[in-house]
Amino acid sequence: MSDDASRDTSTTLAAPLAVRNGVPLVAQPRLLGDLLARSATRFPDRPxxxxxxxxTTWGALAADVDRAAAALQALGVVKGTRVALCLPNTPYYPVLFYATLKAGGIVVNVNPLYVERELTHLIEDSGAEIIATCDIADIQARVLKVAGETGIRHxxxxxxADVLPGLxxxxxxxxxxxEIGRxxxxxxxxxxxxxxAKGGTPRPVAVDPHEVAVLQYTGGTTGVPKAAMLSHANIVANTDAMLVHCGGEVPDQDRVLGVLPLFHVFAxxxxxxFSTLVAAGMILLPRxxxxxxxxxxxxxxPTYFPAVPTIYNALANLPAGQRPDLSAIKVCISGGAPLPVEVRHAFEANTGAKLVEGYGLSEASPIITCNPFEGVNKEGSAGLPFPGTTIEIRDREDPTRIVPAGEKGEICxxxxxxxxxxxxxxxxxxxxxxxxxxxxGDVGYLDADGxxxxxxRIKDMILCGGYNVYPRVIEEALYEHPAVVEAVVIGVADAHRGQAPKAFVVLNPPGAATPTELRDFLRDKIxxxxxxxxxxxxxxxxxxLIGKLSKKELVEEELAKAAR
Structure with a gap:
């Protein structure tokens, strides 16, 4: 059956484009630098x-970007040159991000905590010629060592210290x-x-919005990281969709909390x-x-607070006297990992702030679905298709076939x-x-309301004696226990079933349950x-680094145990 022939009776859902005065507000291809120029022109004195x-104001930021773009060109950056940014959240990141693009280069996002082997792979794979890092001694030393062994020119x-206020x-x-490198x-x-000091006025560079702006390496726990080629148009489209999803610009300046690292596609x-598009103030924290x-x-x-579930979980579990006042926040947006229903309930009950879950991946710039800020926020759902996005559920064995509504399959x-x-x-x-x-690579379904x-995740699936077992189902059940604050499930080798699930949990208060009691708690739930x-x-x-629970280390521990 062809794709078109299957659409009437199968699981396919598209979010309509928002339109104002007959002009779509999503997917208008343009350069990322255009967003900065617009905000700096309209609101030069806004933070x-x-x-x-x-x-730093928008006008000052744009001026710094111009100088840095000219400085990059003085170092030999031309159209297509890859410039790696190995930086924590500081004012340097937005300056060098937009400067690289203005000089015609391509940004390569790099996690500053990567070990030498990982740094080497990203530099060699991307062909980066310049890398910017911080002066934290450990990070700086690793970058300099790898730079000397690869093709990095500068x-x-x-x-x-230079971007901190006086005291x-x-x-x-x-x-x-x-800890300061020298x-x-x-x-x-x-x-x-x-x-x-090398900067001045940058030379204009002709760039098409559909050309690559960012090489965003996938953060999977298995295999070698691959670089998703995200164009200016890709990232602008997702940013436009975010604006439509949140209801458009507001007359007062928004403030977006940036505790997530900017080198991560979610942030x-x-x-x-998003902050650049609407001239919101970015409140940056280095970690x-x-x-x-x-x-x-x-x-x-802040008025917007995007984060990962573990951060919301930490806030939800604070004693009553330590909980922050979040009354100014319009919405908290959870991404990067599944949001357990219990974490959402505890966070909203204990802080009074609204928390919605979104879903995406590096290859999609990243958002493809999100629960609405106003309206029905369904329990355990990753939400509705983002504006301009079509979601299809395809057969896991035959991905050319779109499955009927309500049936599980691969999310496309x-x-x-x-x-x-x-x-x-x-x-x-x-x-x-x-x-x-x-x-x-994820398994899911669309309900009757879309x-x-x-x-x-298909790759996280545990094959137990021929049966497919999904760790998230077990993790969600564990979170129903009042003492479980964090839970991770992985597959381990099993002589009889091939694989078996193993759970790792953190309890609050410590000692509130035994392993046997937790297994007994699960018996009527899974x-x-x-x-x-x-x-x-x-x-x-x-x-x-973004606070997402990581299975990689636990898998490696279990493999090491099995090899003894």
Whole structure:
């Protein structure tokens, strides 16, 4: 059956484009730099970045971008040159992001916590010639070492102290002096001030909105990371859709809390480019640290707060006297990992703020569905298709077939935010699409109202004696226990069934339940085949830099145990 012939009776749902005066508000291809130019022209004196209390206006940000773009061109950046940004959240990131694009380059997003092996792969795979990093000694040393072994021509070090307000700058230099790198200037390495001294007025570069703007490496737990080629048009389309989804611009300036790292695709769109589109103030934090987050929430009173479930979970579990005032927040947007229903309920009940779940992936810039800010927010759902996006549920064995409504299958997506493919990987690109729709690798279904429900990742599926077991089902059941604050389920080797589920949990208060009691708690909530063979209680669970629970380390631990 052809794709077109199957659409009338199968699971396909498209969100209509919002239209104003006959003009679609989504998917108008344009350059990311156009968003910055518009906000800097309209609101030059509005705060653009608040970093630990130091304010940069939109006009000042645009001026810094011009100087940095000219400086990059002085270092040899031409159209198509890849510039890696290995930076925590600081004012340096938006400057160098937009400057790279204005100079005609392509941004390569790099996690500053990557080890040398991972850094080497990203630099060699992308062909990056310039890399910007911070002067935190450990990070700077790793970047300089890898730069000397790869094709990097220039390393730009960005001093953290120089972007802090006065007293904090002095305190940072005093308290953190042993952690501040002191790399000597050389032909390869220069500090940010010396780099900016090369700047002036950038040469215009002709760039088409459909050309690549960002190489966004996938963050999967298995295999070698691949770079999703995201064009200017892809990211702008997702940013436009975000504006439509939240109801349009407001007369007062919004404030977006950026505790998620900007090198991550979720924050790239929900913090950086969305803030640029509407001239919102970006409140940047270099990392998630609960005490600092609470102080920032009190000081800045943001209106949007995108984060991952573990951050909302941490806030929900605070004692009543420590909970932040979130009354200024219009909505909190959860992404990056599944949001347990119990976490959402606890967060909303304990803070009074509204929390909605969205869903996406690097290859989609990233959002493809989100629960509405106003209206029905369905329990356990990842929401409705994002404006301009079509969601299809396809047969897992035969991805050319779209399955009937309500049936589980692989979630696939179409829309203007979908990548062109993977950088220099034609075979992987071909495998990522089915009849032109992006294959997410996730299992789910659409209900009668068009809401998406995600069952689990296909790659995370545990095969137990011929049965498909999805870790998310077990994790959701564990979260129903009042003492479980974090839960992760992985597949481990089993002599009889091939694989069996194993659960790892964190309890509050500690010692509130035993492994046996937790298994007994699950017996009437999941099937016998889904019951974990073992429950291990831990004080903490591994997390990624954005605070997402990570299974990779647990899988590696279990494989090491099995090899003994």
């Amino acid at each position: 653009a970045v608040d970093f630990m209390g130091r304010i 390393v730009i070090s960005c001093p953290i 904090k700058k002095f305190g940072y230099k005093l308290v953190k002096r042993k 790399a000597p200037a050389s032909a390869r390495h220069l500090y940010y001030a010396a780099f900016m 790239l769109t929900n913090v950086l480019t 998630f640290e609960l005490k600092q987050l609470l102080a920032t929430l009190k000081r800045t009173r 997506a179409r829309g203007p935010q979908i990548m062109a493919g993977y950088w220099h990987k034609p075979a992987e690109t071909a495998a990522a699409f089915a009849d032109g729709a992006l294959r997410t 809401y998406l429900f995600i069952v689990d 099937s016998k085949i889904e019951l974990p063979r073992e429950v291990e209680i831990r004080d903490t669970l591994p997390k990624t």
